[in-house]
Amino acid sequence: MVDVLVDGQPDDRVPADDRGLLYGDHLFETIAFVGDRAPLWTHHMQRLVDDAARLLIPPPDPALLADECRRITAGHDRSVVRITITRGSGGRAYEPPEVPVPRRILFRRPWPEHLERQQRDGLAMILAPVRLAAGGELAGIKHGNRLEQVLAASAARRAGADEALLLDHGGRLVEAVSSNIVARVDQRWITPPLERAGVRGVGLRWLSSRDQLDLESAEIDAGQLDRLEALVVINSVAGIRPVIRLDDVSLPVDPEIRRWQRLWNRLFECAD
């Protein structure tokens, strides 16, 4: 069985001059599959095409990607597929080629067994010592420049935590390392705006589009953390996970979070 495809060919190596490697000049999507179906496929493809336009990378063909995903997920109950679209090779240093020929790299990974436990029991989180740069052109995009997340994930592990909460340099909450966040503050469910830093997550977009969900986009600054009534992280693979501890503070699992999880589970159960 094939777990890696590079431009449609079973392979596990890429040219050393790929711009994805040289400059982080790429986009990626990490997608949950049930069998060979991805319940959030349309959202992922929409973001990939939108982000490619913002980065001036020729958009990939969703039908071709769907076909390649089927090839690598066939025969597996559940999978995680990472699709990476790089700007390919060529250009003159930072300057990209006038007509880039993107390279697509697909990996299948086994389904992470710990996610179900985390959805049920919740996560221990730290406030990351790493602050995010903010205000540039890349905010919101799921691009390949992820060193800040690498450093924050490394700090979480050293602290024995499952995740880390990231602030920008101005002390405003942005997101978790690999998830968006929704916080309950003053009895409102709030998610931070992502215009200056962070990734517009597919899981959050799905949640925001549900009916009967009063989710506000508003800034939350570090000074409000002691008024947190609940905190939840969401991403399109790990789903909805409550945070039960932030540094030394315990947080309750609000019943509303359990309701969201039921909606989420239905999405995945009905996918088959």
Add this chain to the structure above:
Amino acid sequence: MVDVLVDGQPDDRVPADDRGLLYGDHLFETIAFVGDRAPLWTHHMQRLVDDAARLLIPPPDPALLADECRRITAGHDRSVVRITITRGSGGRAYEPPEVPVPRRILFRRPWPEHLERQQRDGLAMILAPVRLAAGGELAGIKHGNRLEQVLAASAARRAGADEALLLDHGGRLVEAVSSNIVARVDQRWITPPLERAGVRGVGLRWLSSRDQLDLESAEIDAGQLDRLEALVVINSVAGIRPVIRLDDVSLPVDPEIRRWQRLWNRLFECAD
């Protein structure tokens, strides 16, 4: 003759799961060689080792890198060598392996013929439409997250310019796409601080360490651009290049810039 070495082996491909490709999880140096000697070698190695410590990447061995550089530059009059040090493969998504095994990738490139002309005749520059994010943990480091530079270089080409001047989101000058900058404003030579964004360049470090050079570190904001008396860009490969046009404004080449260029040329001429 070998132009690419991956972990010391002649090769031009890398594993598709290299973290440099997945997350831009790497450092690099681009180094000018005269024959098999790099006049600024010590500065490059110092930065590489310092930056590796900041990113928690095990430091590479400069003696080993020197040996590999000799192998790929042998027989060439002049070369540019890019050394890339990735965090290697492994880890759990963003979370790096506890003990990373870095991968080193060395490329030799022919010497760019246009640099001498640009040093003499100067550059046409635009104010980049792309703003840099600022304030994070990565400021100053020559890391592999370079999408902002890719977009700015692309904008410069579309405008028919040689380079682009980058501001942060607050409207402060930071650097050029591939160079640091020194500006003459109110009869002072000023270079922007790099604590919040930008790369600490080896060329600038070399220039700053010369005697009899009154180079101040100070902020320059976009509002001061109409008081620019001269502008120069510097990097360790392209050397010192005057800017003769910024958008529609012509700039003179200050005689002091020619003096710096003579110092630079001496450094490279004496390297043989």
